[in-house]
Amino acid sequence: MLYDHPIYRPLGDMFVDVEFGDELHLALNFRVIGLNLSLAEYPIPGVTETVPSNRALMIAYDSSVIRQKALIDALREREEEATKLRRAPSRLVTIPFWYNDPWSDECAKAHGAPNNMEYLAEINGTTIDGVIAAHSGTEWWVTSVGFQPGCYQALPLDPAFAITAPKYPRPRQWTPERILCLAGKITSFYPVRSPGGYQLLGRTPVDLYDPLQRNEVFRDSPVLPIAGERHRYVPIDAADYHEIRCQVEDGAYCYDIAEGEYSLDDYLARLEAVHVEAG
């Protein structure tokens, strides 16, 4: 559900949640991003940081500067602005990606699961190449960054994207770092070796989290993805993978990042068209 007006929920005396709805929907995340942009451009004194998630904006504040009640009053005045945001600045990050790589295969086997790409092809009535074509054929909208440093969630911007993935019945104990994965229609990422239950799609040679901040793109933050940017995943082979990985480790890799903006109305129009087609 997308609420008519956001609900303001206290999170103790250091945070407030501005909740725009309870489900996963791009239109809802757009409002989260809209309010976040508004607060970045016209800060409310006392707000110390903001954390966009799929459906809410978590706001940290210093009660010695502004009390929660006054903060919520000030946020209410931004409501309409956030709701009306139709276009947002949104850079496009192109990420080379080795679909169905050997590490993902090994990881699945170690946990008693079939090759995840074969499994996804089977349950979605297509082939591995079909899964790759669909996943690399759409841009992805990063709704939120977090859980752990560099982890993110992204939704497909092509409303016709039809691949869905169930989570593992029992979560894996480990997943190699730099693996991209899918659950439902959400693409997510394992920046470091960690447990998890999403289906494994493959591995990128590119760091999206680098605590050593070796590359210029990590100068201000060790985490590359930001909520509200778009990703495109470009299929590469083993030779490309190893070549790019060497460049990344040398700090010489040149990230493909294009500034741009994105229109919610375009998305909603395409969504409508897909629904009409599906009748």
Next chain:
Amino acid sequence: MFEVLSGGPQTTVQDLGRPGYLHTGMPPSGAFDSFSLRVANLLVGNNPGGRYLVGRDPGDAGLEVLLMGCRLRAATEHVIAVTGGDLDPTLNGQPLPMWQAIRVREGDEIAFRSPRSGVRAYLAIAGGIDVPPFLGSRATNVRAAVGGVEGRGLKTGDELRIGEPRKAASELEGRAWPAASRPAIVAPWTVRVVLGPQDHLFQPESVETFLTTDWKLSPISDRMGCRYIGPKLEFLPRPDYLVEQAGSDPSNIVDDGTPLGGIQVPSGLEPIVMGADVPSFGGYAKIATVISSDIGVVGQGKPGDIVRFRAVAAAEAEEIGLAQEALVQEGVRVSG
């Protein structure tokens, strides 16, 4: 300089953490009981830093010592102060008085023998611990392997370099923090919470149960979260679209932000209070949030300790938090 003779189960370098990066998924980290670290720093003339999480000054770094077994040797003369939980600290085998500045000499040995009340002690050294900052803070986050000494707990053989003290030892020695202004670090604990953000997803009777139960702290607790054993909490029925989008477990929600102090209840079993190394998102309903002044209390619980959660309004939580901040500011004024 200090030499580490033994790190114990987990001794980490901590200041007040690295807020400002929550949107990247980087936890704030820093001292779990930040009030105790700030007082220890004040006693030895260090920078106590700003308010935890919402301030931007991490202050000087000290040590967060967990339970028993940590042993250190002073390689040179220093002024130190130990605050927080009473882990039976000793200086050369003799009881080391807490909450006051003490001069230690070359070769002196400091040890933490056993937890008498609380589980986390804070050791500040005049001049502060000098390790390379990461994103503006020296706080250790063991899970992300950043900050402190190589992103890990201290181990035998580590050497800690100390910065230049701001005041002469003679001026610091004997300074004590008034007993009336020390937190009561003793079980059974009362932890104050503000209900929400998802208390409305629980059965009303379960919210009542949450607030009236004597919860027992589980041994499966760390700086990321403290887990409490007690009755199962039940959820209200959910619409189908949420079952599909958020997950089949009745405690599942579409992920949203998880604050420091947020209390997740996966499957209605064993509420987890998120600590200083909190992950920034979660897909489990959160019944309440621990108020800023009581985060340190959570960090002082020992497995098996009884904890009662008491609800307060957000405005009251703000008053309590500001009163605690006023104590630190009074300390700053007095110590000049």
